[in-house]
Every structure is written in structure tokens, then in C-alpha cells.
Amino acid sequence: MTSRAGVNSRNPTISDVAERAGVSVPTVSRVLTGAARVSPAKREAVEAAIAELNFRPSAAARVLVSRRPQTIAVVAGNTSRYGYAETIRGIEMAARAEGYTVMITVVESADEVEVDRAIGATLSQALAGVVVLKFDPPGVAALRRLSTDLPVVALSGTRETGVRQAVLDETGAAEELTDYLLGLGHRTVHHVRVPPSRRVDGRTTGWRRALLKAGAPVPPLLDGTWAPNSGIAIGRVLAEDPEVTAVFCGNDELAMGVMRGIADKGLRIPADISVAGFDDHPLAELWSPPLTTVEQDFEGLGRRGFELLLQVVEGSGGRRFSSELPRLVVRESTAAPRGRGT
Amino acid sequence: MTSRAGVNSRNPTISDVAERAGVSVPTVSRVLTGAARVSPAKREAVEAAIAELNFRPSAAARVLVSRRPQTIAVVAGNTSRYGYAETIRGIEMAARAEGYTVMITVVESADEVEVDRAIGATLSQALAGVVVLKFDPPGVAALRRLSTDLPVVALSGTRETGVRQAVLDETGAAEELTDYLLGLGHRTVHHVRVPPSRRVDGRTTGWRRALLKAGAPVPPLLDGTWAPNSGIAIGRVLAEDPEVTAVFCGNDELAMGVMRGIADKGLRIPADISVAGFDDHPLAELWSPPLTTVEQDFEGLGRRGFELLLQVVEGSGGRRFSSELPRLVVRESTAAPRGRGT
């Protein structure tokens, strides 16, 4: 009884279904799309034929004539780092729930030629829209190269005009975190930043704003990379400077590296130096000591980004911005200063 | 001079290009595909027209008639956990280098109906093939539901017949790791496993094999989850059993949780208990103490999977398996036993 694909036949088409159900092709199409009414008898016959043949409409043929693509593209500079991966997951879940299919495009360099090559194949797909992770220079470059006649939503940590975007307000969160550290009694807070997406980044801006607001000295910026162990060397340097009592790192991985570098020099955290991260990585709470950080809802960012895109696609206009303030999570890696610096 | 998309025109089509270049549509197609020779004069005219109009061939129209899709789908139970994300990255990079576009499909449950719903939209795309991450029950279920007339490659940790697959030989690596721990002088090794993809999983099998080979007692299995902090409770339980001197955890995150649980009970690692993980997570080397683990080349797994798929797609038959042995990485979380158990 189990029906089986014909011996050597290709995938069944809508006309196979029509023939089997004894109706015309457009009638099958109407059943598929629900675009118009079909008599109950024919509808049942069509549905039976579809099931028997295990028929799936060809998305390519469908989009060609309907001009309503059900695919979106995600353009990102990276797919596997924590924040990126979670954001993509949020987009994918929201998209899948709405019947959209998701295409991934990685852009590794910010060079214009490279970017065009990376997004070329993707842009020749029929797309309903694009979500760009504007977290880094490649993301920023990709956004700039995206043609304007395609709905585009950018996801990032800093609000910016001219683009429809969903935002996790890093600036505000970094300011809050720095306020908290100053409030513990630290004279100032050092900052190790991750590679910024543009000349300025929100985490650094918020940090500086809090220092200025409090009249605290603004120490020179330290630059980490995306590799967690780049923090080790920086931690060692910081450990040797007796002025350093609190360090705010651009992300949790970097903070973990910095903590190791500090520990390598025999200093204790938080007794000698407080260290805070950013993102609330799943391992932050397991670290020793557990890491004070800022919880960012990346998955929610992805969802909000897709929803924003969908509003454009469906023509319902909608808001151009969607912003959210990450939440400070205080753990044991930060404390009031004692013994050092003060 | 900069050309601009026509005032209110849609995307340019191949016939816009043909008209502008003063040639026929098939000639433009020949320039695009390189399928046949075109005189230099016309080729130049066509290329100029393409550039001026900023023309991109429609992938949908192209695949409809050519029947050579340039898209692959990745089906996975998860996209953001370390091993998954890295594997997907490897697939994406290899695919992009070959001009293939990548579609992501997440399958959250192993339930047949759920699986079909998740992969439905994807399977109606024109696909060259599918790569399935067979790391967990949803992945296994998805693989089973994939129609056989589509090229499919499975990625996993255990070799299995009947499917074309790329493998990271977890069984062998787990055996090697357990051998190493026994070689340090531990009477036996306890194992905390991550949720297995099927009834048996490679890491557990390799662990048991090593114990039996050495004539060591096989302690009862402990079950962790994918959440790193599920290890904490397990670590506390293990700490209270004086027989426990070495623990092998199914992945690094779980090991970190277990270590915390053990530390919570006042025991030291590795002095009192040795702990080893699996995967070589980027943070494993930063952990205190740095974690002994097994380095898995997930990105390479993804690449190999895509290459295997490509061989099928291009009809060059090729091998059905591609296997690789992960590499033991000894760090400071493991040492010879002393004081306890022996």
C-alpha cells in the first residue's frame, strides 16, 4: 500500500498531481496556495493525490512567477562565536516559525571585492530580505554593499540612523557596568576592548561616558582580539600596574583570558583586581570566580531582527528600530578594592 | 556616469542585457555559463551590458531548467553549541569556495511529525544535496526522514554502514583518553556522558572498551545534559565517593561544571581527582586548571562532509567514508592519583 516514487521518474510535479486527481493544474495550485475556493470534492481528490505522490511544490518555480520569495539571507562575519551563533539561532527560529527558509552567508573580510564575491551567490537567490549582523567590520562592509531595493535589517550594538535595525544597547549596558564598578569604590576602570566594528564601539563609548560622568581618569584603551587567549598577555601587563584595580573586558572570553594572565602573576580576583566581562557566556557562571558580566539576549535580538524584516516584507511599514537594554549580572569576580591602588 | 537601476524597473533580466548588448538571449547565457564559445566582440559587449545594468542571473530561473542546483542544505539539531557551530562553519566555507550557497535547517525534536515540518520548507528548495549533523537524536531522525533520491552525507562521531558519512572517530579517541588516565595509575575512570545520539555513543563505547581491555572495573554511567551547569551536581556527588579519582566527561563544558562541583566540596583538581573533557573547547586551555581533553577538528569534519557530498553531486562516485582520529591534548587537570582511592 505504501506508495513509492515511480521507478525511474523524477520528482512529481503539479501536473502529475492534477492528472492523478482528475483536475486541472491551476486547481491544484489553488489548493496549494489557498488563493481561491475549490469545491470540497476536488480539494479532497487533490489532497489525496498530493499525499500519494509525496508531492512538494518546487520553490524555484513558485518564486519565479509569484515574486514572493520565502527565503531570507543572514550575512555575518562569523557564525560560530557565542553571540553570533545565538543571534543566528534566533533569526532561524523566528523565520522557520513563519515558513521562511534561511540562507547563511559568511563574509570574512571587509574588503569590497571580497565582500561582493561572498554575497554574490546569495544575492542571485530570490530573497525576501536580508538580515546583517553588523557586529564587525565585515558586517559593516556587507551592509554597505547590499543593494537598496532589497529589504534589509541590521543587527548591532549601537543605534545608528539610516538603516532599519534591531539593537542591543551596549552603550547603555557598558555605562551601567562601569557605574557599578565605580560605585564599588574603584578610582577608575580599565577597559580591554574587542575588535570594534567601526572606529567607535558602544562598549567603549559607554565605559568612557561613565568615567567622564564620575570625573574619573580615563586610562588608555587596551586592545584584545577575538581569541580568548589574547587576554593572557594583557592580564599580565595589567597585573604589573598597581593603579589597576578594576578591568572591564569587551567580552567574557577575553575576560577569562585576562583573569588567567592576572592569576599567572600571583594576584587574586577579586581581592586584588576586579574583572568584568560582557555577554554572559554560558560558561561565565562556572568560571572561578564566577564572572560579573552583562547578559545580552542575542537570541531575542535575532528574533526582533527577523520580525522587523517581516514587517517590511509584508509592507506593514512598522518601526525602524527595536532596542533593548542588556541586564547587569553581578557575580563574584568583582568587589570593592582593597590593598591596591587606593 | 554611474549607472543606476531604472527609475521604477524591477531587477534587470537576461533579455535586458541581450537587448542592450545587441545580441540574442542565448548568447548572453553562453557568456554567463561559459558553456559555448562566443566571439570576443560580442562577449565584451555582453560583459559591458552586464556591468552597466548590474545584472545578476536569477538562481531560481536557472535551476529550474538546468536542473543543477547550487545550493546545499545543512540539517542540524542545534547551531550554536561549539562543535555544531564549528562544523557548520567548515561546511559553509567549503561550500562557498565551490560556489555553493548554504541553507540552514534546525530540527529541534526527534518526533517524526516535527522533523517533517522542519525540513519541509527546505526540501521544496532545489537542492544539490544535504549534509546532516548526526550528533543527536533530532539529527538521527532527520537523516531517516530524508528522501533517498537526494544526495545526503551524514556527519557524526561513530562510523555506521548504509550512509555516506564523514566521521570524527570519537570511539578511538575516548579509548585513547581512557588509556591515558589508566596509565597514570588510576584504578578506574568514571564517565559522565552527554546526551547520546542513539542508544550507544562513541565516547561511552571507547571508554568502556579501554576499561575492559585493562581489566579495570566499569563504574555506573552518569548522565549529564548539554547545559554546562548540569555538571555541578554530578561533580558534588562524585566528590563524595572516595573511589573516584579520575573522571572523563563527554564534553568540555560538562567537565567545567563537574570541576566546579568537585571544587565546591573542597577537593583539588588534579591532586584529589583528575578531570578530562572532550572537544578542546577554545576556553579549555584557559580554565584553571587547564583542561586535559581531546581536540576535535570540527571545521575539518564540515569540510570533509561537503567534499564527500560534492563527489556524489558531481557523479564522481568517490569514497563513502572519511574518518579522522581526534588528538589527545594533555593539560594540567589530570595527574597520577595520590591520597585518595588507591
Added chain:
DNA sequence: AACAAACTTGATATCGTTTTCAGATAAGGC
């Protein structure tokens, strides 16, 4: 110079759907 072979080129068919339009049938109003 004549013929064959090779190379270019365009007209037309084709892929698998949805859309448009018009015809057929059924239902409703007088």
C-alpha cells in the same frame, strides 16, 4: 574554386509553478 568541417548565432522549446482571463455552472431575484 569547391567542398567539408568547425565555429557562431538565434529561434524555439522547456523547466514547474502562479496569474489572468474567460467560460461554465449554480444560485438568487423578480
Added chain:
DNA sequence: GCCTTATCTGAAAACGATATCAAGTTTGTT
């Protein structure tokens, strides 16, 4: 019962590319 309106249905066109095939043009050989 006749005309209008509403409901279903199918024929044909359309989407934007490649594939096929035959005609036209060169080139090469004798």
C-alpha cells in the same frame, strides 16, 4: 422561466533562465 450575480474551473500566458537544433558564417583542405 429569464436575467443577474456568484462560484468554480480550465486554457493560456508568464516568470527568467538554459537546452536543443538548425542556419549562417568562417576556416581549412584538396
